[in-house]
Amino acid sequence: MEKRARSSSREAHGRGSGSAHKENKRAKAERGGRGRGRRDAGPEQMALGRAGSSGTKSSSLGACEWLLVLTSLLFVIVTFPFSIWFCIKVIQEYERVIIFRLGHLLPGRAKGPGLFFFLPCLDTYHKVDLRLQTLEIPFHEVVTKDMFVMEIDAICYYRMENASLLLSSLAHVSKAVQFLVQTTMKRLLAHRSLTEILLERKSIAQDVKVALDAVTCIWGIKVERTEIKDVRLPAGLQHSLAVEAEAQRQAKVRMIAAEGEKAASESLRMAAEILSGTPAAVQLRYLHTLQSLSTEKPSTVVLPLPFDLLNFLSSPSSRTQGSIPLPNPSKPVEPLNPKKKDSPML
Numbered sequence: 001m002e003k004r005a006r007s008s009s010r011e012a013h014g015r016g017s018g019s020a021h022k023e024n025k026r027a028k029a030e031r032g033g034r035g036r037g038r039r040d041a042g043p044e045q046m047a048l049g050r051a052g053s054s055g056t057k058s059s060s061l062g063a064c065e066w067l068l069v070l071t072s073l074l075f076v077i078v079t080f081p082f083s084i085w086f087c088i089k090v091i092q093e094y095e096r097v098i099i100f101r102l103g104h105l106l107p108g109r110a111k112g113p114g115l116f117f118f119l120p121c122l123d124t125y126h127k128v129d130l131r132l133q134t135l136e137i138p139f140h141e142v143v144t145k146d147m148f149v150m151e152i153d154a155i156c157y158y159r160m161e162n163a164s165l166l167l168s169s170l171a172h173v174s175k176a177v178q179f180l181v182q183t184t185m186k187r188l189l190a191h192r193s194l195t196e197i198l199l200e201r202k203s204i205a206q207d208v209k210v211a212l213d214a215v216t217c218i219w220g221i222k223v224e225r226t227e228i229k230d231v232r233l234p235a236g237l238q239h240s241l242a243v244e245a246e247a248q249r250q251a252k253v254r255m256i257a258a259e260g261e262k263a264a265s266e267s268l269r270m271a272a273e274i275l276s277g278t279p280a281a282v283q284l285r286y287l288h289t290l291q292s293l294s295t296e297k298p299s300t301v302v303l304p305l306p307f308d309l310l311n312f313l314s315s316p317s318s319r320t321q322g323s324i325p326l327p328n329p330s331k332p333v334e335p336l337n338p339k340k341k342d343s344p345m346l
Contacts, residue, residue: 065102072119086120096163097125110163128163132224135174139232140182145193151232152189152197156181156212162220169219177216181226184211201228 061069076083091097091112099106099116101123110128118125137154144150158177160166170176188207189197197204205226212223233241275281 061102061104065104068102068122069119072121075121076119087117088115089118089125090115091127094129094131096128096130096160098128098164098167099123099125105164105168126167128160128166130160130163132157132159133174135177135181136229137178137181137185139230140186142186142189144189144197145191148194148237149234150194150197150237152185153229154181154185154208155227155229156223157225158216158221158223160220161217161222165220173219173221176219177221180212180215181208184208187211197228198231204228 076087089097091114093113096110096112097116098110099118101119111125116125135156135158137156139151139153142150142152156177160173166173185208188204188211192200192204205228208226209223212226216223275285
């Protein structure tokens with residue numbers, strides 16, 4: 001019996017030590033995972049963590065300050081029916097309020113929306129609008145990768161995300177965001193060529209937004225969107241681009257004109273082959289041309305020549321193969337002023 005008790009106690013001790021060893025391993029693995037998670041966390045998440053921790057910190061009140069607070073509360077209680085109208089304010093749905101008591105930021109989240117209580121003599125409150133804000137970035141010079149100097153303006157859309165952190169870290173929000181956007185765009189566009197800036201505006205705007213978020217999250221601001229509005233090129237660069245575009249346009253016009261001349265020559269050759277088989281069609285075409293000239297330009301004087309005269313003037317040696325033969329009239333041509341025969345009666 002004693003041996004069995006000893007063996008059972010040894011087994012229990014071995015099981016206990018084994019379970020304790022396994023628990024130690026699990027604890028070490030969890031610690032390592034937490035450390036790896038902290039190392040893998042991006043700069044934005046770390047910045048947000050620092051922002052949240054710094055935003056919740058507030059200095060405690062001293063003895064004299066607590067005495068003033070108690071006195072003020074006592075005064076509010078004594079004058080209760082009338083003091084309540086000076087101690088309660090209403091905040092809209094899109095607003096938040098930060099309260100400073102004797103210069104100290106009150107701990108906790110921002111107040112609102114709805115009613116909030118404050119001490120009129122000791123507290124001061126600041127409203128923060130959480131709606132989307134629009135900031136127009138004026139024109140500023142940017143040097144591209146291929147050493148071109150241009151002017152760019154942009155639009156930035158942002159909103160206030162952490163009201164207490166915003167009021168405690170920034171004095172002028174719009175100026176800070178404007179200067180940050182300008183410096184970020186100069187830094188990012190320095191690695192882009194002129195063609196990329198003109199053609200890849202969407203990707204550039206996304207890169208600028210990501211770079212801005214990494215900085216503004218520490219201030220309690222969330223950048224929603226950034227867009228490049230306009231690009232101004234220098235006068236010399238505009239002139240060179242215009243000259244190049246004009247040269248390309250002229251070359252294209254010459255190519256179109258050459259193709260048109262080629263098509264016209266083919267059409268004329270086919271028309272000549274058709275007219276050479278039907279000599280009467282030449283005369284009809286000649287008469288149609290005279291009619292169109294008299295219709296379009298009535299002030300033009302046209303002196304038509306008969307085809308017989310043209311046949312007489314053209315020598316047989318000058319007629320080459322492929323020329324259009326002039327039609328020969330089937331009937332002899334009467335003279336213009338024929339002589340009248342004498343009548344037998346005379």
